[in-house]
Amino acid sequence: MVVISSEVNILRVIDIHIHLAPPEVISPGLLAVLKRFGGLDPDFYTSITKNPEFFVKYMDENNIHAVCIMSYPAPDVMGWGDDFVDFVMNYSKNYPDRLLPFGSVHPRFSENPVPRLEELLSKYDMRGIKLHPVHQLFKPNDYRPEERGLKSLEKIYEFAVENDLPVLFHTGTSMFPRARNKYGDPIFLDDVAVDFPRMKIIMSHGGRPIWMQTAFFLLRRHKNIFLDISGIPPRRLLTYFPRFVEIADRALFGSDWPGPGVKSIDYNVKEFLSLPIPENIKKKVLFENAQKLLGIK
Numbered sequence: 001m002v003v004i005s006s007e008v009n010i011l012r013v014i015d016i017h018i019h020l021a022p023p024e025v026i027s028p029g030l031l032a033v034l035k036r037f038g039g040l041d042p043d044f045y046t047s048i049t050k051n052p053e054f055f056v057k058y059m060d061e062n063n064i065h066a067v068c069i070m071s072y073p074a075p076d077v078m079g080w081g082d083d084f085v086d087f088v089m090n091y092s093k094n095y096p097d098r099l100l101p102f103g104s105v106h107p108r109f110s111e112n113p114v115p116r117l118e119e120l121l122s123k124y125d126m127r128g129i130k131l132h133p134v135h136q137l138f139k140p141n142d143y144r145p146e147e148r149g150l151k152s153l154e155k156i157y158e159f160a161v162e163n164d165l166p167v168l169f170h171t172g173t174s175m176f177p178r179a180r181n182k183y184g185d186p187i188f189l190d191d192v193a194v195d196f197p198r199m200k201i202i203m204s205h206g207g208r209p210i211w212m213q214t215a216f217f218l219l220r221r222h223k224n225i226f227l228d229i230s231g232i233p234p235r236r237l238l239t240y241f242p243r244f245v246e247i248a249d250r251a252l253f254g255s256d257w258p259g260p261g262v263k264s265i266d267y268n269v270k271e272f273l274s275l276p277i278p279e280n281i282k283k284k285v286l287f288e289n290a291q292k293l294l295g296i297k
């Protein structure tokens with residue numbers, strides 16, 4: 001149970017970045033890895049992937065108001081396709097205020113991504129778009145003529161702007177065997193922020209563990225870039241971002257649960273609350289910034 005510090009009166013938390021994979025995707029081997037590296041309880045995880053009600057109960061017990069659930073197709077690298085996205089959309093359906101699904105199309109495999117994006121939006125009320133350059137093997141600025149001229153990427157961004165959907169990019173490394181880490185450099189978001197000034201860009205993991213300086217530079221340069229702190233152990237946040245407080249108005253709490261090393265969402269909230277930063281900033285990062293960005297009442 002998260003103990004909420006009384007002097008700041010934090011009542012609610014929004015976790016901008018968690019993952020839930022369909023039961024058929026979670027092999028016993030994967031569960032064992034997550035248990036070994038993050039202390040994940042495999043029974044708890046299996047039960048909540050089968051029943052969103054259990055998950056919402058856990059959220060209630062821990063003052064977690066809402067979670068954004070990531071999904072994206074990456075058939076060649078990760079072995080899952082659009083069915084993963086549909087799973088997350090269906091999973092979230094009955095709890096539109098609490099479970100906020102982020103969907104995706106594959107920028108390299110869909111010439112015209114718009115019909116699918118429209119489907120995700122109208123059928124399921126998708127709340128944001130997730131793109132994973134390191135698992136989908138593209139650079140976020142690949143739409144540019146001097147890069148790959150990848151038109152589908154431009155269409156995805158235009159759709160996001162038209163529908164006021166934030167676009168969340170994985171930045172930083174990935175240990176999965178077929179990941180290509182060169183795509184994890186956040187510098188490619190510089191072009192995106194310049195060319196799509198109205199797009200809300202969420203830069204996940206702050207380029208951890210290699211590109212934090214680039215990430216910080218981008219946050220200072222572009223007012224439409226937000227930092228999702230997931231993937232950074234909260235107790236090490238100020239080591240990675242010593243000037244965190246300067247960009248805290250655009251920082252969002254995220255856990256990346258049940259990723260390797262993440263025990264539970266409430267554990268990360270507790271760790272974040274113990275950081276030596278002003279209480280009003282904690283409140284912004286844990287709730288208010290995401291509330292504003294996602295339009296949550």
Ligand SMILES: [Zn+2]
Pocket residue numbers: 017018019070256259
């Ligand atoms: Zn993630």
